[in-house]
Amino acid sequence: MTVKYLRVVNRDQCIGCFSCMYACSRMVHNAAGSGKAALRVKAYTGVEGAFSIRVCARCEEPDCAAACPTGALTKAPGGGVRLKKELCISCMACVKACAIGALQWDEEEKRPLPCIHCGQCVKYCPNNVLALCEKEEECEPR
Amino acid sequence: MNGAILHVDMTTGTHRMIDDPELFGEFLGGTAVATELLFRHGDPKGDPLAPESPVIFAIGPFSSLFPVATKTVAMFKSPLSGELGESHAGGRMAMSLHEAGIEALVITGRAEKLSYLVIENDSAELKSASTFRGQSAAATERILREAEGKSGRKVSILRIGPAGERLSPMACATVDGSRHFGRLGLGAVLGSKNLKAIVISGTRTLPLACPKEFKAVYDILYDRVVKSKEMKKYHDLGTPANVRPLSLIRGLPTRNFSQGNFEGAEAISGERFAKDFLVQHTACAHCQCGCIHMAELREEFAPYHYSTNRVSYDYELIYAMGSMLSLSSPEDILKLLLFTEKQGWDAISLGCTLAWATESFLHGVLSLDDTGGVSLSFGDCGAYLEVLERMAKGESEFYRDLEMGCAFCAKKRGGLEWAIQYGGVEPGGYMTGENFAVTCLLGVRHSHLDDNGYSIDQNLLNAPKPLEEQVRAQVKEARWRMVLNSLVICLFARGVYDEEIILQGLDALGAKWDAGKLRELAAKALLRKHEWKRLCGFDPAALVVPEKMYTVQTSTGMIDRESLQQRIHLYLEEIRR
Numbered sequence: 001m002t003v004k005y006l007r008v009v010n011r012d013q014c015i016g017c018f019s020c021m022y023a024c025s026r027m028v029h030n031a032a033g034s035g036k037a038a039l040r041v042k043a044y045t046g047v048e049g050a051f052s053i054r055v056c057a058r059c060e061e062p063d064c065a066a067a068c069p070t071g072a073l074t075k076a077p078g079g080g081v082r083l084k085k086e087l088c089i090s091c092m093a094c095v096k097a098c099a100i101g102a103l104q105w106d107e108e109e110k111r112p113l114p115c116i117h118c119g120q121c122v123k124y125c126p127n128n129v130l131a132l133c134e135k136e137e138e139c140e141p142r
Numbered sequence: 143m144n145g146a147i148l149h150v151d152m153t154t155g156t157h158r159m160i161d162d163p164e165l166f167g168e169f170l171g172g173t174a175v176a177t178e179l180l181f182r183h184g185d186p187k188g189d190p191l192a193p194e195s196p197v198i199f200a201i202g203p204f205s206s207l208f209p210v211a212t213k214t215v216a217m218f219k220s221p222l223s224g225e226l227g228e229s230h231a232g233g234r235m236a237m238s239l240h241e242a243g244i245e246a247l248v249i250t251g252r253a254e255k256l257s258y259l260v261i262e263n264d265s266a267e268l269k270s271a272s273t274f275r276g277q278s279a280a281a282t283e284r285i286l287r288e289a290e291g292k293s294g295r296k297v298s299i300l301r302i303g304p305a306g307e308r309l310s311p312m313a314c315a316t317v318d319g320s321r322h323f324g325r326l327g328l329g330a331v332l333g334s335k336n337l338k339a340i341v342i343s344g345t346r347t348l349p350l351a352c353p354k355e356f357k358a359v360y361d362i363l364y365d366r367v368v369k370s371k372e373m374k375k376y377h378d379l380g381t382p383a384n385v386r387p388l389s390l391i392r393g394l395p396t397r398n399f400s401q402g403n404f405e406g407a408e409a410i411s412g413e414r415f416a417k418d419f420l421v422q423h424t425a426c427a428h429c430q431c432g433c434i435h436m437a438e439l440r441e442e443f444a445p446y447h448y449s450t451n452r453v454s455y456d457y458e459l460i461y462a463m464g465s466m467l468s469l470s471s472p473e474d475i476l477k478l479l480l481f482t483e484k485q486g487w488d489a490i491s492l493g494c495t496l497a498w499a500t501e502s503f504l505h506g507v508l509s510l511d512d513t514g515g516v517s518l519s520f521g522d523c524g525a526y527l528e529v530l531e532r533m534a535k536g537e538s539e540f541y542r543d544l545e546m547g548c549a550f551c552a553k554k555r556g557g558l559e560w561a562i563q564y565g566g567v568e569p570g571g572y573m574t575g576e577n578f579a580v581t582c583l584l585g586v587r588h589s590h591l592d593d594n595g596y597s598i599d600q601n602l603l604n605a606p607k608p609l610e611e612q613v614r615a616q617v618k619e620a621r622w623r624m625v626l627n628s629l630v631i632c633l634f635a636r637g638v639y640d641e642e643i644i645l646q647g648l649d650a651l652g653a654k655w656d657a658g659k660l661r662e663l664a665a666k667a668l669l670r671k672h673e674w675k676r677l678c679g680f681d682p683a684a685l686v687v688p689e690k691m692y693t694v695q696t697s698t699g700m701i702d703r704e705s706l707q708q709r710i711h712l713y714l715e716e717i718r719r
């Protein structure tokens with residue numbers, strides 16, 4: 001099985017519509033709204049139109065999992081992380097450990113929202129900002 | 143929908159949450175619900191700037207759920223027209239209200255000192271805004287994003303600029319990046335409550351009742367938004383695409399509605415702006431179209447030293463600050479817009495008022511004494527910038543009057559014939575003919591978006607139609623927009639949302655609506671607004687078209703007094719049918 005990575009390939013084409021976040025909430029979590037998204041589009045105040053998109057890097061050695069005190073968040077086969085909900089104590093250590101701010105927090109359920117690299121957000125981005133790639137070299141972020 | 147309504151009393155600083163599912167069940171949401179809340183809480187005879195005068199915000203059943211259901215409706219008594227005040231804005235506000243679990247927000251009272259309101263889910267807190275009194279709309283957003291930003295959460299910020307603090311009836315309220323409750327003076331009403339800003343965030347999502355159905359409807363809408371021609375035009379050149387074609391058919395108001403073709407149209411066209419100034423498109427939250435066009439304005443403020451600002455532009459702004467003032471340089475227009483944006487004025491009302499002042503000066507109705515030595519002439523951007531600066535300082539009675547709008551100025555100082563306003567409200571940028579005049583006169587908020595008057599006019603150029611048919615088509619559209627504005631959908635997506643898909647969408651959300659009930663709602667909402675207007679003293683029999691408009695050539699020829707009367711009569715009959 002080839003491992004897929006969610007990547008930001010055209011950051012500067014982003015219009016800040018949040019369609020990707022809505023897609024993740026809706027398609028992966030069956031929730032209407034954007035609060036269950038496993039990625040984040042950030043706007044910078046004062047710099048109108050500059051957006052930064054934070055997605056899970058599918059780390060070889062995930063800092064988030066390393067920070068989890070209970071073993072709820074663990075590295076998944078091939079990279080990325082998986083959550084065992086029953087072990088999660090809602091301490092937020094994982095979210096704080098993700099330096100790029102990719103790991104999101106479910107404010108309703110009080111637990112992290114690990115990305116499963118399924119590509120739904122890619123499908124619903126109207127501007128080709130995101131891509132699902134097999135190997136990093138194939139789609140270097142621009 | 144539970145119909146959650148948050149009431150905030152600025153006087154006592156208290157709030158309470160009330161569920162009124164019946165109200166939303168009967169009136170759907172958005173504009174129709176807000177109108178009912180205005181009946182409930184407002185006094186049509188009251189002073190719009192009195193503490194008890196309510197400001198109502200409402201979203202609808204599609205808000206934050208389906209693509210391009212991005213707008214929030216604001217309802218209030220307008221200090222500009224003295225009757226129904228209604229304005230819509232995008233940005234992130236609808237999303238944030240939805241995430242906070244609030245479907246309508248009612249604000250009454252007046253805080254003792256300048257304050258801002260922080261809403262987080264169902265809590266509301268008033269905080270002091272003393273430290274940023276007088277700050278521009280842009281600076282206020284920067285300040286509050288830092289002060290109230292929640293890590294990992296999206297926050298919407300509504301605020302007024304100095305114009306709103308000064309209670310100018312042409313003050314707008316700005317939402318997030320460059321979206322506005324532009325028209326009819328919401329900025330002054332918020333200012334009168336000592337409310338500088340509202341910060342909204344929440345954590346709620348909605349579990350899908352029928353995920354399969356919901357996703358199917360969503361996908362149809364998504365494809366239409368992203369792939370249809372209907373929305374592509376708003377994304378590509380955006381509304382400024384209209385500058386050239388409207389000028390070609392004598393429909394682009396030029397030099398205070400003296401003529402409809404502007405010799406500088408090419409130079410300020412959407413194509414020109416896109417080629418030389420456009421740097422970025424942005425979008426309201428959950429709109430994959432993204433019609434917001436950001437231009438970059440680079441100015442040399444000292445030799446080899448530059449400042450750079452991003453300014454949003456669209457057709458109405460190019461008309462109000464461009465052709466109306468005979469400015470054919472995009473830089474000039476952007477400079478005026480940047481100043482306007484910081485002060486928090488409504489660009490349309492401001493542009494029309496500047497045009498009235500210019501014509502009045504040229505006719506000798508205003509003197510150099512009045513203007514404090516500023517010589518006004520069409521095409522002179524330097525003079526206009528000077529005027530804006532003096533208005534911002536409130537330098538003299540004349541400059542303080544200017545921010546009251548052109549109807550106020552003309553009644554006090556003369557030049558009423560060429561004060562282009564309908565019921566006190568300066569019009570959008572169309573000089574297309576009688577259908578548009580009717581929109582301005584009888585549209586519930588005197589807005590070019592109340593119906594399709596200007597496009598009916600334009601279509602007449604290709605295919606003449608009997609007058610009765612035109613009026614009927616206009617009322618039909620005005621009614622239909624009650625549905626769109628209750629849902630609340632951005633009107634740029636009006637080609638995407640037809641009755642069928644709306645009903646499917648409501649179905650997928652488990653709401654019980656059918657075509658008959660929707661149409662009933664539309665007719666009723668329109669009538670209720672007219673009812674409120676009349677209670678305020680709006681009298682359709684006393685409607686006045688500025689005299690000048692009978693003397694100028696429009697796209698469809700001269701405006702005829704008799705046929706206009708006939709249209710008004712038919713329109714009022716038709717809305718009751």
Ligand code: SF4
Nearest residue numbers: 024115116118119121
């Ligand atoms: S790849 Fe899937 S799980 Fe990850 S952010 Fe996109 S939609 Fe969500």
Ligand code: SF4
Nearest residue numbers: 014015017018020125
């Ligand atoms: S869907 Fe694409 S354009 Fe829209 S916010 Fe996400 S990355 Fe940006």
Ligand code: SF4
Nearest residue numbers: 425426429432433632
């Ligand atoms: S079309 Fe423009 S105004 Fe309408 S929702 Fe999209 S970005 Fe906002």
